[in-house]
Amino acid sequence: MKKILIGIILSLIVLGCFSQPIINSNSDKITLLLVHPTEYNLNLFNYLVEKKIVSVENLEIIGVYHSMEVYDYSQSERFLDSMQINYIQLQMVSENIMAENIYQKNSCSDIYSELFKKSNGILFFGGPDLPSSIYNEETSLLTEISDPYRHYFEASFLFHLLGGKQNMDYKPLLDQKPDYTVYGICLGMQTMNVATGGSMIQDIPTEIYSLNSVEQVLLQNSNSRHRNYNNNLTVNSELFAGHFHEILIPQTMSFIGDEKMELSPLVYSNHHQAIEQLGKNLIVLATSVDKKIIEAIGHREYPNVLGIQFHPEGTYLHNPEIKYKVSPNDLLMAGYDILKNHGSYDFHLAIWKEFSRKLSLQSQDKK
Incomplete structure (x- = not known):
């Protein structure tokens, strides 16, 4: 019954939302920054974008990355050329950045400011473990x-963008445009937390559940697992890398708009x-079912900031093939x-509908 109710509620929310793009009343471009634009x-x-899951009129994208990253971005350039994708451009930043000067004015500061001023929003993707040194902890053997x-x-x-506890005198860029959209997915949410002065649990099974083997983790309740540990026991390439589990959302306004209700969607x-x-001015918006893991965060002062620990973006979630x-x-x-069978697919569509709405309604001031 719960699955049916979730499906009915979310179907009503997203009904008709993909029949046409969200219209920007201003003919100017809406500019989105994608950080770590790998192929x-x-x-x-x-x-x-092609499937209108993200639906923004006059969208242009700038893929931003640092020259010292390990990824070969010539692959991204070849992909864009081969697919003839013209609304996405890449921008490399080569100015020096070190762990010692992350939380202060540094050689990248002017570039961050310039990118912020000419854009309407920014999206940070998932990725590997954060260096614990940037949140002042020793490094776990499992990091x-x-x-x-x-x-x-x-x-x-x-x-x-957001400021942090590490340097309380710094004035965040979002003070200039408080409605600017900032989304972080998985690593993106974790980085958002660390950047604002928060800290990290370096390994969930060992630190939260006191489990020390893969077999113990696989015997856990499904809602207490956060990746597919079957991959630790096999080289089967047909396995999902991640794990499906429910989360608790007390109210969904930050996720999907003005609706206020409790949901337990599958993610x-x-x-x-x-x-x-938690980092400076961050608030908890969702947790795991057992309330031991933070699944989503928002910001007290900037309404369009959202970090989510799960993945709503993968093509493997949207393409039935x-x-x-x-x-x-x-x-x-x-x-x-x-x-779909759980009644949670519309929740994922609604996340991107709300992202599109926030991005489309941004002030067009890019001075």
Whole structure:
């Protein structure tokens, strides 16, 4: 009955929302910054735009990255050229950025300000573990640091946007445009928290549940797992990398607009770290079912800031032709069908509808 109710409520919310793009009354471009624009991220976001899941009139995208990241961005350039995608441009930042100067004026500060002024919103994608040094903790044996300069660049960008406890005298860029849209997905949410002075749980199974083996984790209640640990026991490439589980949302206004109601939608997660202490002015918007893991955050002063720990963006959730297995003995199944059968797919559509609305209604001041 709960699944049916969720489906009915969310169907009413999103009814007819994809028949046409959200119209921007101003003919000017709406500019979105995509941070870490790998071929994979560009492909999935372009899919969302093509399918009108993200629906913004006159959208242009600037993919922003740092030259010291480990990824080869010539792959992104070739992808855009081969697909003839003209509304997305790439911008490399090569100014020096170090762990020691993330939370202060640095060589990237003017670039952050320039990008902010000429855009309407920014989206930070998922990725690998954050270096614990940037939130002043020792490094767990289970933390894997693989792309430090990406983290320095993104954490500093989010600090410049939102401010943080580390430097209370700094004036955040969003003070100039409080309705500016800032979304962070998975790592993006974690970086948002760390950038504003928060801290991290470096491994959920060991620190939260006192579990020390994969087998113990797989015996947990499904809603207490946050990635697919079957992958630790097999090289089966047909398995989902992440895990489907329910979350608790006391009220959904920040996610899907003005509707206020409690929901327990099914979501897809792929992480082993989580927020511990909240950063400056951040608030909890959703938790795991057992209330031990923060699943979404918002901001006290800036209404269009949203961090979500789960993934609403993957093409494997929206394309019914893409199928994987939850466990080795299962049949292949589309993430789309898993969400649909639970009554939670419309929730994912509504997240992107609200993102599109926020982005479209931004002030057009790009002076």
